[in-house]
Amino acid sequence: MxxxxxxxxxxxxxxxxxxxxxxxxxxxxxxxxxxxxxxxxxxxxxxxxxxxxxxxxxxxxxxxxxxxxxxxxxxxxxxxxxxxxxxxxxxxxxxxxxxxxxxxxxxxxxxxxxxxxxxxxxxxxxxxxxxxxxxxxxxxxxxxxxxxxxxxxxxxxAKSPVRLTIAGMGDALATYFEARACQASGAATCAGGKVTSAAIALAKLCFDTLMEEGVKAKLALEAGACTPAVEKIVEANTLLSGIGFESGGLAGAHAIHNGFTVLEECHHMNHGEKVAFGTITQLVLENIPAEELEDIIDWCIELGLPVTLKELGITEVTDEKIMAVATAACAENDTLHNLPFEVTPETVCAAIKAADAYGKYFLGE
Missing domain, CATH: 3.40.50.1970 (Rossmann fold)
Structure with a gap:
């Protein structure tokens, strides 16, 4: 390939x-x-x-x-x-x-x-x-x-609702982690081949830009200002993430987003808001170091992106609901299987529950 x-x-x-x-x-x-x-x-x-x-x-x-x-x-x-x-x-x-x-x-x-x-x-x-x-x-x-x-x-x-640009950052947050997973597994990307070094570099630049400029851009937009930070975030959300997802590949975050579409109480949430929680769940599945996970959850909290199931609109959390999400995310033709290890509805269900627990912890709930 x-x-x-x-x-x-x-x-x-x-x-x-x-x-x-x-x-x-x-x-x-x-x-x-x-x-x-x-x-x-x-x-x-x-x-x-x-x-x-x-x-x-x-x-x-x-x-x-x-x-x-x-x-x-x-x-x-x-x-x-x-x-x-x-x-x-x-x-x-x-x-x-x-x-x-x-x-x-x-x-x-x-x-x-x-x-x-x-x-x-x-x-x-x-x-x-x-x-x-x-x-x-x-x-x-x-x-x-x-x-x-x-x-x-x-x-x-810059005059559009700030929540929409923040949702774009949530969508873009997944780009590097999904591309990295596809590179590790050798999975085919949306472009029809394996990940190029260029796509990985753009995906990593996308992530670094989000971490460095995201909160600054949010505050500027809330003040009605189009600043260099806003310009960088628009590019990250659109160009860097666009090339990054298409030529870098999709993996856990977007599949888990797709899983959440089975719950009607999540339908009011923007695409990128669900992808942000899906990204945290993928990182739990990958068992990344605690400090890295904390940095990403704290960044999401600062922006107002959802880090708990309650923030996604799921006020009554049941094992049946979470397993339904996990089962849908593991659909045979979805991208969760691009991760470089085996996933099952049971492991995804556990990761969703753990991601929710971490979110509550960092929110002080």
Missing amino acids: ANILISPSKYVQGAGEMKKLGDYAQAYGKKALVLITESGYKRIGATVDGSFQNTETEPVYEYFNKECSKTEINRLVEIMNERGCDVVIGIGGGKILDTAKAVAYYKEVPVLICPTIASTDAPCSALSVIYTDAGVFEEYLFLRANPNMVLMDTEII
């Missing part, structure tokens, strides 16, 4: 970069389908529209219908055909971005991804998650290539 690394062709990040979107789009097409929500257009539509003035690319705006579903993708493909669009631009959150990537995939045209939040590492990936019209997960659509461009306007992102 070869070592493989994949990444977006171009990554642009900085305050006010959305004002240059039209200039960037000129390199990819003459008529752009711009997918955005109605509320998103009210917030930043004037900025986006202004960016296309005095350019050779014409924007065709279309409001997103809430779900990344086959119905919505087909609707947008038809609009592309009717209007003669030759490039897709997605502006907003995860489902819009996944839809834009899918439409571009089927039309075989370039796609520009413009997240307005930094809550996950998905924008850079060659993957779209497809749901039914009712919002139920249907399938993964694996794309031929990563986005042609990812544009992060940190001025816009």
Whole structure:
């Protein structure tokens, strides 16, 4: 099995970069389908529209219908055909971005991804998650290539709810530990090969950045400030974690996150919040040194990421619930088996209980 690394062709990040979107789009097409929500257009539509003035690319705006579903993708493909669009631009959150990537995939045209939040590492990936019209997960659509461009306007992102950027840090926290596990086990990554040294280096830089800049960025965002720490965290959440998870691989943290989706009381939690607790659980399974575990739990507490089952929304903890989570996490086709040792529902159940106990201990409960 070869070592493989994949990444977006171009990554642009900085305050006010959305004002240059039209200039960037000129390199990819003459008529752009711009997918955005109605509320998103009210917030930043004037900025986006202004960016296309005095350019050779014409924007065709279309409001997103809430779900990344086959119905919505087909609707947008038809609009592309009717209007003669030759490039897709997605502006907003995860489902819009996944839809834009899918439409571009089927039309075989370039796609520009413009997240307005930094809550996950998905924008850079060659993957779209497809749901039914009712919002139920249907399938993964694996794309031929990563986005042609990812544009992060940190001025816009800094105005989004702080909790979303913190959740992005929770998602990014898993990156290095999962990549390290895949390297140790020789597991295949989402890129279709083994981990490269470059992916491991980026994953480690992601972790180091989170530890050094995370709390500073949280405080700055709460003060409404876009500082160098915020810039570094946006890059860690999006680019470093994006390449790190896709070319470094997934292991315990994301599988345990998937396990928690079987409990309805966790559904209100953000993806990255559940991944953070999944990361702590993976580290318990790996039995890392106590000082290292304490540092990571303390970091999560400072940021407000969940370190106990209660903080995940599970107020009545039972053996049956935790075993259900552990069993789902150990599904044959999930990534928990990328760890370099055998895992069972019983060992995962024990690790979840221990992670919860450690969280309570460090919270002083």
